[in-house]
Amino acid sequence: MTQQTASPTDKPAGPGGPAGGAVTLTGLGKTYGDFTAVHPLDLTIPEGSFFALLGASGCGKTTTLRMVAGLEDPTSGTVRIGDQDVTALPPYKRPVNTVFQNYALFPHLDIHENVAFGLRRRGIKSVKSQVESMLDLVELGHLARRKPHQLSGGQQQRVAVARALINHPKVLLLDEPLGALDLKLRRQMQLELKRIQTDVGITFVHVTHDQEEAMTMADTIAVMNAGRIEQLGAPTDLYENPRTTFVANFLGQSNLIEAQISGTSSDDLLLSVGDRRLVMPAARCAARSAQSGDKVLAGVRPEKITIVHADDADDIPTGRNSMTGRIVDASFTGVSTQYVVNSPWCPELAVFAQNVERDGRLVPGADVVLHWSPAHTFGLDAAQDIEAGEVSA
Template identity: 55%
Template sequence: MATTDPVTQQSKTAPRSDGRQADIGDLRLVGISKEFDTFTAVQPMDLVVPAGSFFALLGPSGCGKTTTLRMIAGLEQPTEGRILIGDRDITGTKPYQRNVNTVFQSYALFPHMTVRDNVAFGLRRKRDKDAMRKADEALELVQLESVGAKRPAQLSGGMQQRVALARAIVNRPDVLLLDEPLGALDLKLRRQMQIELKRIQSEVGLTFIHVTHDQEEAMTMADTIAVMNAGRIEQLGDPATLYERPASTFVANFLGQSNLLRATVVPGSATGDVVTVRSHDTDLEVSRDHLPDGVTEIFLGVRPEKLRLGESGGPNRLRGTVSDVSFTGVATQYIVSLPWGRELTVVQQNDGTARAALGENVTLSWAAEHGFALDASQDADAGADSGEELVS
């Protein structure tokens, strides 16, 4: 991998929240890549997953996240690079030789066995004399100790997922891989399981690596997220940093919604902590430390929930007309059309504040520190779900 790759440089030093370098038990991918006959699934990359952390590989279909997981599991051999857990190089070992377990979207439980026997299966194959006691402890951890005598078919989807999780963690693997484990569950149950997974990971202290395309799922559970795109890591960081300070248009658009405005930095306009930028003859402010170094043409970004209807949100003001109103219960989402045709999305919490009406002329405002700035040489549509123009 080229030494100028910022993701590589960051991943060598940044993943640990406690400032220490990788030590025994950390999972390390060193120059790892995977090429197939017709395409490259994973570009050469370095990554450190701290021992005992909840880590997420997040990205759209085809971004390389599942291939990365399969290389860690031993189900795919990397074209180049090494995989280490602590000081042990596991690159060439068989799946059953590395202390790594995987929980898939399909639960793969044995239908003819009881729940308790399913959980104990791996331990009994190893002739572990404490297999059943350990299985009971694992079921207690996932709060299913009362259903040990039942068969999988007698359980709900969420309960079956917890049985699969108990079966995976009962062996105390060095790394537990979660491959879209909640994808088959309905929305309400999926959100409940997100909380449960985080609680279980915290209690057992194992390294969890969660592969998902669901942004909310990753941000709810993970300590650190690697956002992947086209076989590369676009950005690595904690959920709040990725959301508030995206490093690319792909991350800005893929993690939630972003309003992006084309703007030019006004020369010599820096005052204190802010810089003035001009968008369609309107002067706006952005925090100086949010500007990419040496860039004068930017996309000024602001999240929908940071915008305020009225002039109370900060020094930045734009006027427009409400072209759509959607009441969602906890919030109201507005589409506001600006004079030059650009539409901004605004989300206002239903906290008793007066709501705007369709066709109403409104002022949008936001604080300078709530905006972010990206290099305008990037593709404005990267990471967006639709092919609509996002910037003007």
């Protein structure tokens, strides 16, 4: 079993932030009878980082979080927070706090008293300055005497974060905390949570099924699938260099084209797709072997592709990868138009074109040429399920 370590962060602990907030999971697994929810995994989350566990429902991400929180007993393995083994400790004795999707605010208490609750429970008498400081952090000081029902969903979410942070946990666990918010507010709160984490400098571990949410906030993402970590890395690295078809399809959208390696040229692999030739950097091929005759899946993201009418094919710069096809669908989404193109070598190629100078000829039924830089091509093992990770509409 390989120890997986999230990339370290250069962010120092914030004022008053607790030290020793690294999370180390060793052989941590969970089974329910014959069902394995989390296969034994090794993972180290550096202190002060914003870490996301990303995956579809049932992948094991929430179970993993609950084992860190002490809300689930692991079947195997250990949980360490800093230098402390907390595996056998009950939740209230662990240096963590959890924010859930429903926030669980006390409706009969105002915002000030909701945030103060944890301090008062511990017998701390003088809480005013600490509560005010925490409400200022989440920019809600002016609403301190309102009740939860008088706040918006985003404001309630920030109260829940403040209530958790005032106890100075070494690690803050967030279980789908934005799931109940509408799209616009969810995007606003993504930035707010990232700001708060940067300000306090403690370790955040965030569970979500939302790819955009994870990529917006996290320093490091672990993509989970069927109880295992499929790939671990920075958002840009996972997106640009997926190692499996699941990650390529789940994190954003990818066109995967069945190809065969026909040779090499300098640092590139030459690919055959029917009678077409494509070029791919050898360094971007994640297939187990990369020799002539091997089959691979050549991948390219939809926004990396340029689409032109077939009449303009002669204007395409030399050295570009290209494929011909016919538009079968075009959807205007405001910032871009999303095309689906059927090609003799790959059905339903997706293309996202920014609406800068729209070509009125690019409509369903039009013959087109798709072209992109060879540098934007990545390669995956062709033995994998080409549809793995695709999100159903």
